[in-house]
Amino acid sequence: MTIYLKLKMKDLLTNPELLGWGIGFIEFWVLMWIFVFTKGPPKTIPLEYFASVNASMAFGFLGLLSMASVAIGLAYSIFHQSRAARYLTKFTKLSPRAFLLEDFFGSLVTLLIFIAVIYASIIAANYAKFGVFPVLKNPIGVFVDLVISGVALYWFAYALALTIIVTRRTRAISMVSFIPLVIAFIAYSQLWVDFKSLVYVIPLSTIPSLLMYHATGMVPPTGSYLAWLFGSEPLTSINLRLAAISLFAWIVIFIAISLVMLRKSRGIPLEEIRF
Amino acid sequence: MIEISDLYVKYRWRQEPIIKGVTARFDDKHLILGPNGSGKTTLFRAIAGLTPISSGEVLIDGVDVSTIYGEPGILAVNLSEVYNVLHLNAYDNLRLYMDLVGGDLDYALSLLEQLGVDKMLLKRRKLWELSAGQQKAFSTIAALASKVKHVLLDEPFEQLDPARKSRLIEGLKEYNGVLLLNTHETWLLTALSDWSTVFVFEGKLYGPVPVSELLNASLVMGDEEEALLRFEASGCKYSLVKSAKGEALTKLTTLDKVYELAMGVQR
Numbered sequence: 272m273t274i275y276l277k278l279k280m281k282d283l284l285t286n287p288e289l290l291g292w293g294i295g296f297i298e299f300w301v302l303m304w305i306f307v308f309t310k311g312p313p314k315t316i317p318l319e320y321f322a323s324v325n326a327s328m329a330f331g332f333l334g335l336l337s338m339a340s341v342a343i344g345l346a347y348s349i350f351h352q353s354r355a356a357r358y359l360t361k362f363t364k365l366s367p368r369a370f371l372l373e374d375f376f377g378s379l380v381t382l383l384i385f386i387a388v389i390y391a392s393i394i395a396a397n398y399a400k401f402g403v404f405p406v407l408k409n410p411i412g413v414f415v416d417l418v419i420s421g422v423a424l425y426w427f428a429y430a431l432a433l434t435i436i437v438t439r440r441t442r443a444i445s446m447v448s449f450i451p452l453v454i455a456f457i458a459y460s461q462l463w464v465d466f467k468s469l470v471y472v473i474p475l476s477t478i479p480s481l482l483m484y485h486a487t488g489m490v491p492p493t494g495s496y497l498a499w500l501f502g503s504e505p506l507t508s509i510n511l512r513l514a515a516i517s518l519f520a521w522i523v524i525f526i527a528i529s530l531v532m533l534r535k536s537r538g539i540p541l542e543e544i545r546f
Numbered sequence: 547m548i549e550i551s552d553l554y555v556k557y558r559w560r561q562e563p564i565i566k567g568v569t570a571r572f573d574d575k576h577l578i579l580g581p582n583g584s585g586k587t588t589l590f591r592a593i594a595g596l597t598p599i600s601s602g603e604v605l606i607d608g609v610d611v612s613t614i615y616g617e618p619g620i621l622a623v624n625l626s627e628v629y630n631v632l633h634l635n636a637y638d639n640l641r642l643y644m645d646l647v648g649g650d651l652d653y654a655l656s657l658l659e660q661l662g663v664d665k666m667l668l669k670r671r672k673l674w675e676l677s678a679g680q681q682k683a684f685s686t687i688a689a690l691a692s693k694v695k696h697v698l699l700d701e702p703f704e705q706l707d708p709a710r711k712s713r714l715i716e717g718l719k720e721y722n723g724v725l726l727l728n729t730h731e732t733w734l735l736t737a738l739s740d741w742s743t744v745f746v747f748e749g750k751l752y753g754p755v756p757v758s759e760l761l762n763a764s765l766v767m768g769d770e771e772e773a774l775l776r777f778e779a780s781g782c783k784y785s786l787v788k789s790a791k792g793e794a795l796t797k798l799t800t801l802d803k804v805y806e807l808a809m810g811v812q813r
Contacts, residue, residue, distance in 0.1 A: 274645040275631075282632040348633070358628035361595055362694070363646035366616025537598075 272373060275365055279377030282348070284384065289344035293385045297337040298392055304329045305396040313501060321500070322403035327486035328496055329393050331479035332459050334417070337389045338424050339455030339475070341382050345428035346448035349374075353436055353536065375425055382421040405486075412485030419518060420478045426525035427451050427474070433532030451475075465494030465506060470514070474521045477514035484511055547573040548593060548696055548724060553602035555585075555592045563600060564588045566749040572696075575718075577738060577757065578728035580746030581779075581801040586728035587625070589746065590698045593726075594623045606696060618647045622689040623698040626681050629688055630673050637668035640688060647692040654691035657717060658683060661710045679705035683714075690717060696724040703731060712737075732798045735760055747779040747804070759788070765804070766792035779804050 283289055305325075312321030352374075360367045398404055407413050428451060435444050458476040470476050470493045483491045492499045492506035499506050548571070555565040564585045580586050591597040593604050595611040604611040606620055614620065631639055644651040655665055661683040663676070668684075676684060686702040699718075703711050715737050718725065727734075728746075735743070735757050743760055744753040755775055763774055763786045770776070773785035784804065786795065793803070 274642055278632055278634060278638055278642050281638070282634050286633060351633070352631060354627045355629065355631040357596055358594065358623070358625075359631065359646060360616065361611075361614050362617060362621050363643070364616060364618050364648070365646050369616065 273365055273369065275370070276373040276377045279374060280381055283341070283344065283378065283381040286344055289341060292340040292343065293337050294388055296340065297333050297389055300333055300336070301329065301389065301392050301396055304333065305393070305400050309400065311401075316502070318401060319403055322397055322401040323405040324483075324487055324489070324500055326393055326397040326405040327483050328462075328479070328500065329397075330390055330486065331482040332462065332496075333393070334386050334389055334482065335420070335455050335458055335475065335478050336452070337385050338382050338420060339451040341378075341385050342424040342428040342451035343448045345378050345425060346432045346451075347444065348378075349429055349432035350435060350441075350444050350448075353432070357537075378425050378428075379418070379421045382424065383417060386417055386421075407486050408488035409485040413482060416478070416481045416485055419522070420475075420482075423475065423478075423518060423522045423525065424451055426522060426529055430525045430528040430532065433529055433536055437532045437535045461494040462496045465492065467493050467507065470494060470509065471517040475518075477509070477517045480509045480514050481511065481518065547571065547607060548726070549605040549608075550593070551602055551605075553589075553592060553604065554600040555588055555597060556600050557597070564749050565592060568602070568749070568751045570744065570751050572724055572726055575721075575725045575738070575741040576727070576754065577734060577741050577743045578726055578746055579730070579732065579735075579743055579801055580728070581730050581804055584730075584746045584801075585749040586730075586746050587700050590623060590625070590700050590726070590728060593698060594621060594625075596623075596625075596628075618692075619694050621696045621698070622647070622692040622694045624682070624685040624689040624700055624702060626673070626685045629685050633672065635669050636671055636673045636676060636684060637665060639673055640668060640684070643688055644691065647694065649688075649692035651691075654687050657687045657691060660713050660717075661687065661706070663687075677705070679707070679710075682706065683710065686714065687717075690721060694723065697721065697726070699725070699727045701729055702727060703729065703734070730801045732795055732801060735796050745775065745777055745801075747777050750777075752777040755786070760786065760795055763788055763795045764792035765795055765798065 309325055312318055356370060359365050360370050394404065431447050431450055435441060435447055454475050457473060458479060461470070461476065461479065466473065466476060480491045483489070490508045490511060493509045495504065495506055498504045550568055550570045553565055553568040554563045556563040565588055568589065578586055578589070588597065592599055593611065595614065606614065629639055629643060631642060640654060641651060643649070644654060663680050663683050673681060673684065682702060682705050686699055689697050689699065702714060706714065718727070718738070739757050739761060741757045742754040743757050744751055752775055759774055766785050766787055767782060768785060769783045770785035770787050773787050775786045777784055
């Protein structure tokens, strides 16, 4: 490992836009979720159960939004670095493989730090509101889910940034970089909408269900999470194996697109990789 | 040693080549003199493998540049875009680069200080927040302090004040290795009299000619019999001759004036 890994993390963790969107913006919704939108359990549901599931749901969905916000910054970072990366990977000890590995690990650790901050604030806010500490049923499972989600979002951002370069649509970066957040918001709509089988097809939308399962030990539905929480309507349980396969399949697709684009981008002059 | 053979470079496949059939060999200190827009920077980008080559090849110490990966110590270039790695302050980017190439950070900082760019300024500002002259000084010093065998300096004197120019010239004289410096400013000939010069006009290379022979040379239009060098630009023929007639090369200030000569004749 070189100093690049450390400085990449410093770059992302001191980026005001990233901190604003990935933490500030999401913290606002954490507070709204716990203190404004959550009115408390109906008499038929025990408080501990309600608080625990509610906190896991907040973590699953707001955590995904936070990671998607970081992915916007990652796409920008990958796009801007592409000018210097070609030179660095040729004439420094940072070979292409070392660059990809260190860039990936630096970004992944940053994503996990962001999500840890969001998780801590959800726990604190939940305790302040209900006086209950939601305990993770399977913390290792949750951690693995987060790592896999981070992998998916990193390669999603990478594929988008490289597609912009290869198609020479460099001015579209500000619009295209927001695609992960748009898709995360589509996944967020599962709080009210039941995607049914589409949940396995829409990228990233199985992440909240996997997190919910490992956090609470309960198998969530394919959508309409709020109705599920209040037990107001019968819903189809998600197939967790298919949910995991869907997430892995999207990771493979994002990596494949990135690698193809990476190869194609070598034929593009450095002069064109700019606004 | 940098060897270039029959090199063509164009950015888009339908575009006219910017570099047209260049063959050259660089193994010492060379001035690449040419007017703005003649293809000097593109030539450097092609040598560094930063722009795709349409045909021909570039060998650095006998190795095709397109196959070089993860090899510090071979080549450095002062194009500022290659140092803008992370959105951190300029000092962190310099620290990163020096670590990756095994360069001398303290030496780089001392050279930068001589050029009026101190460590505190580098820590306070991001690379793109420095002035154009400071950015150029940064990238030039980063390339020189990386202790590589081949250094390509693209217009390193641009935006520098006279005092800093003379300090940089001293730095260039101290450098041990193959050094290619491209510029459109002809005053440099008097400062680097032991170098050799290659001229670039409209994507073609002419030369080399030792700088010492150019100090008293003049530029005339037409095809002179005893010319040191003949070249074509804008459809006109020019000769560099050792006589008092024509325009003294060192007094042209910039090679862009070649086109002014052509326009004068056409009028």
